[in-house]
Amino acid sequence: MSFQKQLSSGEFVVLAEMNTPKGVDISEMVTNARKIKERVDGAIIPDMDNGVMRMSALAGGVLMRQQGIEPIIHVYGRDRNRMAIQGDLLAAHVLGIQNLLVVHGEEMSYGDHVDAKPVDDLDELGIIRAIQSLQEGVDMAGFDLKGSPNFTVGCMIKPFADDTALDQELEKAQGKISAGAQFVIFPPVFDLERLSAFVQKAKSLGVPIISTVFLLKTVGIARYMATYEPGVFISEDLIKRLRRAPDREMEGVILAGETIKALRELCQGVRIVTLGWEHRLPAILDYAGL
């Protein structure tokens, strides 16, 4: 069943984030994809995630299709103007990519090409509206298309540290949903009680909510996120659990698996983010019972 059909039928979807290589050696990406084929419902392909230049998501999406995994590719406005975005969207449809995730590009200064000129012609809402227009057979300049594309479009909820910030995010998401977004992806929240309350609140959006499970690779990363990203709600107990584990790396994997299991009751899907540790996805899925 396609990702779109699973979403509309209310089934729980499991999505794995798969990063494209920085270069043309696709062997690792393809090998990792083959290992999770049949075990996930789709692969999310980030595009120049964190401002790091990599092979584009369009090519990554096509590669996933070739491996039999349904891709969901990132679309964002930092590096492309409305011409390039629309052209790539038409290309994506023709190449069999049916799902898009409209995201906010990281600031150029945080990436690895700090001297590059950002484009920022369209913001997330502008991109979603452009997608809708293309689907209606008209480009942003009002010209008719010869054949129009069709996509399932999602948007992101940015990290939030409290209810007020969540309210603001939900308001923004509501605008994107009104413009055409059909699902939302929540940021990682490690405190499941809090997450449950947040998700309950977000149900007012009226679209499927997919939560993010973030693989904690090291105690250092956990501590960093706990300190600088209060919205993830990583507790001291959780850090202690990782620190005391005989195999800390495996403990992170187990934790991710457990979280996925728990999320089944809370939301309509999960996005597993491993940030380059896609080789750990099979083990995470094992512990999730998938």
Add this chain to the structure above:
Amino acid sequence: MITAERKPLDEIIDYIKPFSRILLVGCNECVTVCAAGGRKEVGLLSSALQMAFMKEGKVLDVKELTLERQCDPEYVEELVPLIDQVDAVVSMACGCGVQEVAKRFKEKPVFPAVNTKFMGASERQGVWAERCQGCGDCVLGMTGGICPVARCSKRLLNGPCGGSSNGKCEINPEVDCAWQLIWDRLKSLGIEKTYEEIVPAKDWRTSRDGGPRKIIREDLA
């Protein structure tokens, strides 16, 4: 100078429709030189607005004042005695001036009466042209004093492109090809060799692309 053009009268009227008392503020700097928002233009706009209101059977009270500089908080203070006598402020300064006034008088709506255009120079009476984009890393030393960032339509640093024809740019026969100007200038200076140097990809961090910019002079601050 920063150049500007007055907005269409209807747009300004739309802004101030709900009000009956406005303060119309000009600036004695750039917008005076480019005849967009100096004392004379303040007078003209004031009359035009009052006439437009009268045609609608309404009365508009306009207080006029032209500051030495609207982008300087020191001069913006001169508006203090008038601000309580008006419902809104209409600024004829560039975007910098409008924002200074809005920052100083948080409780008053402030509207722009001009569209700020570019940093440019006067070519002849009544004609101004873009000369600088404030990229923050001046290349004029390499390009014979002619800026390709501001004056080449494609901002090429290794121009010209194929659209240069008889010294003009393909976008408009009225627009000089910046790279033709650069070549002619380098030649007349006898430094054509400079043209052969390949300019690497520009670092745009110093431009607006690195986010809103600020200069802090420790010796003055």
